[in-house]
Amino acid sequence: MVDQIKTGKLIASLRRQAGLTQEALGERIGVSNKTVSRWENGNYMPDIETLQLLAKEFGVTINELLAGEKLPDAEFRERADENLVQVSRAGAFTFGERRAYFKRKWRREHIPLLVLAAVLLLAAVVLPILLDRPWFLCLAPTVALIGYAWLNNRMMRYVESALYDRK
Secondary structure, X not given: OOOHHHHHHHHXXXXXXXXXXXXXXXXXXXXXXXXXXXXXXXXXXXXXXXHHHHHXXXXXXHHHHHHOOOOOHHHHHHHHHHHHHHHHHHXXXXXXXXXXXXXXXXXXXXXXXXXXXXXXXXXXXXXXXXXXXXXXXXXXXXXXXXXXXXXXXXXXXXXXXXXXXXX
């Protein structure tokens, strides 16, 4: 099992060897100094993306961070498989849950764009009635379909890049 306390002690040791404060490390990887402190005390475990950043920052592998120690080559492969199985079992979210999360997040971050799309759709429906031009009515579903397809495409690109760590 992944030992959070051992991992935390290794993070603290590597941070000190690099001459960094908790605040400086936090700034480099995009978390608060309190989060770094919680890792070092063994209260929390960094998520996989943060483990990648920490491994890169300290020049160690994710496997070594999960093991809580630097590993000789002979133990490395054995521990890698053990850690992979443990981390995948302990994963907090399924793929579907993560996808739903990123969809909700995108929608929250793009509320003005969604409101604008709704206003344009409403205008496409109301204007033909007000202007007494029935041929305009066929534009409303077309505008709505194109707008929905465009917004959905943008959202799914964001979701896929977040899920698959594409930049």
